[in-house]
Amino acid sequence: MAGSRFSHLRAILQALLVTFLWSTSWVLIKFGLRDIPPVTFAGLRYALAFAFLLPLALRSSNRQLLRRLSGRRWIELTALGLLFYALTQGASFVSLAYLPAMTTSLLWNLTTITVAMLGICLLAEPLTPFQWTGVVLNLLGVLIYFHPPALAGGQLVGLAAALVGVLANAGSSILGRSVNRRGDVNPVVVTAISMGIGAAVLLTTGLAVQGLPPLRPEHWIIIGWLALVNTALAFTLWNRTLRSLTAVESSVINSTMLGQIAVLAWLFLGEGLSWQKGLGLLLTALGTLMVHLRARRGRQAVGTRT
Numbered sequence: 001m002a003g004s005r006f007s008h009l010r011a012i013l014q015a016l017l018v019t020f021l022w023s024t025s026w027v028l029i030k031f032g033l034r035d036i037p038p039v040t041f042a043g044l045r046y047a048l049a050f051a052f053l054l055p056l057a058l059r060s061s062n063r064q065l066l067r068r069l070s071g072r073r074w075i076e077l078t079a080l081g082l083l084f085y086a087l088t089q090g091a092s093f094v095s096l097a098y099l100p101a102m103t104t105s106l107l108w109n110l111t112t113i114t115v116a117m118l119g120i121c122l123l124a125e126p127l128t129p130f131q132w133t134g135v136v137l138n139l140l141g142v143l144i145y146f147h148p149p150a151l152a153g154g155q156l157v158g159l160a161a162a163l164v165g166v167l168a169n170a171g172s173s174i175l176g177r178s179v180n181r182r183g184d185v186n187p188v189v190v191t192a193i194s195m196g197i198g199a200a201v202l203l204t205t206g207l208a209v210q211g212l213p214p215l216r217p218e219h220w221i222i223i224g225w226l227a228l229v230n231t232a233l234a235f236t237l238w239n240r241t242l243r244s245l246t247a248v249e250s251s252v253i254n255s256t257m258l259g260q261i262a263v264l265a266w267l268f269l270g271e272g273l274s275w276q277k278g279l280g281l282l283l284t285a286l287g288t289l290m291v292h293l294r295a296r297r298g299r300q301a302v303g304t305r306t
Contacts, residue, residue, distance in 0.1 A: 085198020
């Protein structure tokens with residue numbers, strides 16, 4: 001019994017560590033964006049993360065699985081790579097280039113609401129009254145945060161990129177659920193293939209459109225840390241915690257990211273937080289959690305990651 005409690009506590013602490021690592025990504029990306037174009041930056045991060053994951057994906061048991069993949073599965077994995085990495089991650093980097101980290105984080109929390117809305121139409125998953133209350137609180141929080149609306153031209157670009165990213169992230173969540181729930185493809189293989197495809201598109205597009213600036217050692221440290229620690233290691237740890245934590249526990253822990261990002265952005269990026277914006281963030285987080293808890297009962301929890 002004591003061993004079981006210790007294992008459960010360790011899983012909670014590991015999950016909190018992962019959300020902290022994912023939260024620091026927003027700050028590190030903001031630092032890197034001072035010198036590196038956003039699409040090129042995203043391409044470098046995920047191309048390097050793919051290189052770290054490739055040896056695991058090419059183990060002997062996985063090579064046999066790769067040879068048996070049907071054409072339809074390759075199409076699904078390609079679509080997942082384009083949606084989750086090329087569009088979602090590319091849009092998040094572009095959004096962070098024009099908007100504060102706190103603002104982008106708040107907008108990214110609309111993913112849960114968007115998935116819930118799409119679930120009504122595509123998956124025949126109606127919302128409960130509890131979830132509808134969460135939707136209202138979430139949208140109210142966004143309205144309070146942005147009142148009165150005053151966005152300059154560059155911020156409008158960031159806002160548009162964030163909305164594209166939210167839609168792509170929601171679509172990839174539904175597609176990813178469809179791909180993974182069959183259980184016939186190792187999650188490492190799914191991650192490696194989709195990440196490799198998305199990273200290739202990001203890096204090719206970034207180099208062609210934005211080019212590659214001179215990269216100093218500190219740039220490579222940020223890119224390497226994001227790729228190895230905040231992507232390859234963090235995703236592995238998170239998947240391991242899901243063996244011990246319930247979907248509700250994982251959802252609650254994941255929901256702490258909005259607050260963590262706000263604190264980190266205040267400490268390291270100098271992003272102030274007025275009482276109005278703080279109230280907007282609180283309502284948005286509460287609404288997202290209400291939708292997320294009921295939507296993920298009995299399922300593997302997913303949430304905002306970067």
